[in-house]
Amino acid sequence: MTKREEIEGALLSGMTPQQLFDAGYNPGSIGFCVSRLSTAKLVKRPKGFIGWLGRAQRLSILRRDSYTCQKCGAHGNDVELQIHHKDHNKRNNRRSNRIAWCKRCNFEEGQEYARGRVLAKAESRESKRKEAIGNTVQVDRSNTSLQDLQKTAKGVTSFMKDLVDGMKYTGLDT
Numbered sequence: 001m002t003k004r005e006e007i008e009g010a011l012l013s014g015m016t017p018q019q020l021f022d023a024g025y026n027p028g029s030i031g032f033c034v035s036r037l038s039t040a041k042l043v044k045r046p047k048g049f050i051g052w053l054g055r056a057q058r059l060s061i062l063r064r065d066s067y068t069c070q071k072c073g074a075h076g077n078d079v080e081l082q083i084h085h086k087d088h089n090k091r092n093n094r095r096s097n098r099i100a101w102c103k104r105c106n107f108e109e110g111q112e113y114a115r116g117r118v119l120a121k122a123e124s125r126e127s128k129r130k131e132a133i134g135n136t137v138q139v140d141r142s143n144t145s146l147q148d149l150q151k152t153a154k155g156v157t158s159f160m161k162d163l164v165d166g167m168k169y170t171g172l173d174t
């Protein structure tokens with residue numbers, strides 16, 4: 001018998017999700033079975049079930065990780081534990097993606113991640129700017145028509161605009 005069959009059997013015989021959770025079953029599997037059986041109108045979905053499931057899943061992660069920060073090892077009553085998403089996607093709530101971290105580790109890593117993203121953006125702007133310089137410098141002076149000159153002027157204007165934007169952007173970043 002699979003775990004899901006066991007859970008479904010227990011739910012059908014009248015056990016509550018909480019009782020199954022206390023018996024050590026994975027809340028994700030309990031949620032799956034409750035939703036399947038309630039859709040089929042075989043059991044009633046308990047009131048406030050989604051909220052319960054969220055709390056049970058959180059508790060189950062903390063329990064799995066022995067109520068200890070999996071980054072720095074902090075634990076105890078004065079340590080506030082949070083759930084960290086390894087891939088930084090808060091919608092990816094798979095057990096394998098969620099891990100217990102203390103508030104400090106979670107905050108510091110979040111800052112570092114945000115910094116990395118800002119830098120990556122700035123770098124991509126920088127490379128676009130370099131590209132713009134390359135485009136504007138390539139002018140054949142020996143054979144330049146008025147039209148070409150106008151094109152170049154446009155290129156320089158947009159380059160200047162990029163430059164000013166970039167300076168503003170960098171200023172904001174400090």
Ligand SMILES: [Zn+2]
Nearest residue numbers: 069072102105
């Ligand atoms: Zn920590």
